Amino acid sequence: MAMIKDNRTIAAANGIASDSAFGAVTPPLYLSSNFAFREFGQAQEYEYSRTSNPTRDLLADTLSKLEGGAGAVITSSGMAAVNLVLCLLRPGDKVIAPHDCYGGTYRLLSALANKRHFEISYVDQQDDTAMAAAVEQGASLILVETPSNPLMRVVDIGKMSQHAKSAGARLVVDNTFLSPALQQPIALGADLVIHSTTKYLNGHSDVVGGAVIAANTNDVAELRGWANMIGVTGAPFDSYLTLRGIRSLYPRIERQQETAMAVAAFLSQRPEIRVVHYPGLPSHPGHEIAARQQNGFGAMLSFELNGGLEAVGRFVAALKVFTLAESLGGVESLVAHPATMTHVGMGEEARRAAGISDGLLRASIGLEARTDLLADLSSALTSIG
Numbered sequence: 001m002a003m004i005k006d007n008r009t010i011a012a013a014n015g016i017a018s019d020s021a022f023g024a025v026t027p028p029l030y031l032s033s034n035f036a037f038r039e040f041g042q043a044q045e046y047e048y049s050r051t052s053n054p055t056r057d058l059l060a061d062t063l064s065k066l067e068g069g070a071g072a073v074i075t076s077s078g079m080a081a082v083n084l085v086l087c088l089l090r091p092g093d094k095v096i097a098p099h100d101c102y103g104g105t106y107r108l109l110s111a112l113a114n115k116r117h118f119e120i121s122y123v124d125q126q127d128d129t130a131m132a133a134a135v136e137q138g139a140s141l142i143l144v145e146t147p148s149n150p151l152m153r154v155v156d157i158g159k160m161s162q163h164a165k166s167a168g169a170r171l172v173v174d175n176t177f178l179s180p181a182l183q184q185p186i187a188l189g190a191d192l193v194i195h196s197t198t199k200y201l202n203g204h205s206d207v208v209g210g211a212v213i214a215a216n217t218n219d220v221a222e223l224r225g226w227a228n229m230i231g232v233t234g235a236p237f238d239s240y241l242t243l244r245g246i247r248s249l250y251p252r253i254e255r256q257q258e259t260a261m262a263v264a265a266f267l268s269q270r271p272e273i274r275v276v277h278y279p280g281l282p283s284h285p286g287h288e289i290a291a292r293q294q295n296g297f298g299a300m301l302s303f304e305l306n307g308g309l310e311a312v313g314r315f316v317a318a319l320k321v322f323t324l325a326e327s328l329g330g331v332e333s334l335v336a337h338p339a340t341m342t343h344v345g346m347g348e349e350a351r352r353a354a355g356i357s358d359g360l361l362r363a364s365i366g367l368e369a370r371t372d373l374l375a376d377l378s379s380a381l382t383s384i385g
């Protein structure tokens with residue numbers, strides 16, 4: 001596809017009509033675990049699906065192109081992708097991670113640091129003085145999540161890239177919340193991009209998967225080696241479904257973020273709500289950075305109910321269109337309660353330090369009609385007021 005310039009075309013059409021056996025328009029799904037040798041001592045292009053597989057490779061190629069990387073490794077989950085990146089570290093290496101990072105990432109980083117696989121410091125990355133002080137102690141890897149989960153704090157990736165360069169560290173950006181349709185961290189200075197493809201990339205809440213995209217070929221080779229050694233590469237069927245999801249990524253997320261903006265504006269007017277966190281609102285502290293480094297404000301938001309845990313219980317029980325569930329980025333609208341769901345593993349103290357209160361709810365806006373979503377929120381809020 002030498003003439004393709006727009007990522008929308010890559011998302012919709014990478015690998016289409018490339019089947020040399022039958023001319024299938026949709027690329028075939030290769031479930032086979034192994035591939036026959038051409039002759040004794042001579043393998044064909046593929047040998048064994050843990051190492052490489054044509055369906056998974058097509059997904060890797062698509063994601064690498066969309067993120068502007070040198071290559072990608074497809075993993076069995078987003079956490080496997082995070083863990084794969086941590087395989088690049090040695091004992092004594094220093095990792096700087098956001099103090100309000102994804103709960104599962106926080107749990108993994110803390111557990112491995114406790115076993116002395118590396119040293120970890122959690123930093124409020126919006127605070128440049130704190131960040132500079134942490135980097136001064138030395139760093140091998142700086143992890144960024146922007147916008148952050150669940151408070152939608154925006155971190156300046158270009159600035160983080162300068163910190164990483166000054167420390168000789170790799171900059172890793174978890175791009176799950178926006179997808180390459182809305183943010184391209186490698187162009188902003190990231191060395192590695194992580195995805196939970198479970199979310200926007202697959203987009204239909206029927207696959208758990210992950211990916212790491214690397215800016216340089218050495219990192220691609222090292223990550224591929226580790227993924228094969230520890231056996232965390234993703235299943236071909238999951239890759240097939242994720243590719244199918246990516247074909248509609250751009251129109252999905254464009255429509256979802258339009259609705260999210262309307263939901264955020266609506267919630268901001270309601271007396272039952274203390275604060276709405278959505279980078280698309282001009283009042284959001286990260287609005288300007290988001291406007292500069294993102295191609296859109298995304299479809300995730302969070303908000304704090306005035307009545308705390310008790311109000312959360314009644315509000316969630318009254319919702320009829322939104323579903324109470326973990327995860328995000330699907331075609332269906334969801335709410336989650338971080339304190340008892342996604343961020344329970346973080347512990348109360350760390351949650352409080354990160355600003356995740358008991359009244360906070362996170363919403364993932366789907367593809368339902370905006371009028372139905374607003375009506376659902378309105379009647380649930382009225383029921384608690």
Ligand SMILES: *Cc1c(COP(=O)(O)O)cnc(C)c1O
Pocket residue numbers: 077078079080102104105145149174176177195196197198199208209210
């Ligand atoms: C969901 C998520 C992960 C973990 O991905 P899984 O596919 O659930 O393993 C990592 N980072 C972020 C930001 C996520 O939302």
